[in-house]
Amino acid sequence: DVKVTQSSRYLVKRTGEKVFLECVQDMDHENMFWYRQDPGLGLRLIYFSYDVKMKEKGDIPEGYSVSREKKERFSLILESASTNQTSMYLCASGPDEQFFGPGTRLTVL
Amino acid sequence: RKEVEQDPGPFNVPEGATVAFNCTYSNSASQSFFWYRQDCRKEPKLLMSVYSSGNEDGRFTAQLNRASQYISLLIRDSKLSDSATYLCSLNQAGTALIFGKGTTLSVSS
Numbered sequence: 758d759v760k761v762t763q764s765s766r767y768l769v770k771r772t773g774e775k776v777f778l779e780c781v782q783d784m785d786h787e788n789m790f791w792y793r794q795d796p797g798l799g800l801r802l803i804y805f806s807y808d809v810k811m812k813e814k815g816d817i818p819e820g821y822s823v824s825r826e827k828k829e830r831f832s833l834i835l836e837s838a839s840t841n842q843t844s845m846y847l848c849a850s851g852p853d854e855q856f857f858g859p860g861t862r863l864t865v866l
Numbered sequence: 867r868k869e870v871e872q873d874p875g876p877f878n879v880p881e882g883a884t885v886a887f888n889c890t891y892s893n894s895a896s897q898s899f900f901w902y903r904q905d906c907r908k909e910p911k912l913l914m915s916v917y918s919s920g921n922e923d924g925r926f927t928a929q930l931n932r933a934s935q936y937i938s939l940l941i942r943d944s945k946l947s948d949s950a951t952y953l954c955s956l957n958q959a960g961t962a963l964i965f966g967k968g969t970t971l972s973v974s975s
Contacts, residue, residue, distance in 0.1 A: 790962055799967035800910070800953070815962065847909055853898050855955075855963055857909035 759784045761858035763848055769864045776835040778861050780848030788851060789831035791815075791823065793844040794860075800847070806831055838865045872954055872966035879973055883944045887969045889954030890936045898957040899930055899937045903950045904968065910953055913939075944973045 764779035782789065790805040792815075802815030804823040812823050820842060824832040831850075835842055843865045849855040872889045879885050899916035914921065916937050920929040927940040937954055951968040958964070 788962075797967075800965040802962050805962045853957055854900050854912050854915060856912065860909050862907075 759786075759850070759856040761848060761850055761856055763846075763858040763861050765861050766859060767862050767864075769866065770835075770838050771866050772839060774835075774838050774865075776838050776863065776865075778833040778835075778846055778848075778863070780831045780833070780850075780858055781829050782831075782848075782850040782856075782858075783829065784850065784856075785828065786850040786852060787828070788855075789825065790849040790855060791821075791831065791833045792847045792849065793817070793842075794847055795844050803833065838863075840865050870954060870956060870964050870966040872969045874967060874969060876970040876972050879944055879971070881944055881946060881973055881975050883973075884940065884942045885944055885971060886938055886940045887952055887954075887971075888936050888938050889966050891956055891964075892935065893956075893958060894932070894935060896935075896956040896958050899928075900955045900957075900963070901928055901937075901939050902953040902955060902965075904953060905950050910965075913952070941971075944971075946973050946975060949973045 761782045791803045792800045794800050801817050806812050806825040822834045846861045848858040870891050901913040902910040903913045904910040916928040916930045925942045929938045951970045953968045954966045955963045
């Protein structure tokens with residue numbers, strides 16, 4: 758079975774802090790994705806990557822950056838967290854269909 | 867990026883009922899189609915892929931209608947455990963999956 762893991766299930770940070778969310782997949786997938794999910798807005802794509810050191814902006818990249826130094830790992834970075842970044846963050850990987858990690862519920866105070 | 871539209875529901879049905887969800891899409895270039903299931907406060911999980919010829923997995927049947935640009939999911943003999951949100955998604959070549967906002971199903975005894 759595909760396994761996608763995320764570094765934290767719950768995270769509480771303060772406004773202005775730098776936040777790192779890490780995602781690891783064990784299926785040698787080239788494609789990896791970061792989404793956020795908010796009530797009424799559905800899943801929104803933040804960034805994705807088709808290969809090591811490659812990144813593409815999704816629909817809502819503002820306020821975020823990403824890093825893909827190794828094939829299995831895709832990190833999402835909030836350079837200066839703000840309250841409107843309080844959300845559920847979901848990482849996914851897959852060649853066509855996508856497999857999701859358990860999510861990180863981030864609260865920014 | 868084109869939208870994917872789903873009726874948000876909720877669909878409230880008794881156990882044993884048959885229920886169907888539709889999902890319309892606007893970009894005829896869409897190539898791959900999927901249904902995901904998401905339980906409350908959990909990550910989406912792949913339910914089934916949708917092929918042009920339609921496909922069935924136990925009580926679940928998925929169909930694709932390219933001419934009318936919609937996909938459907940039929941659930942027969944609904945169980946309490948089918949209560950969840952069902953997300954449709956599609957992939958256009960070279961891009962990430964696009965997700966609908968989901969349809970909520972509640973099955974009651």
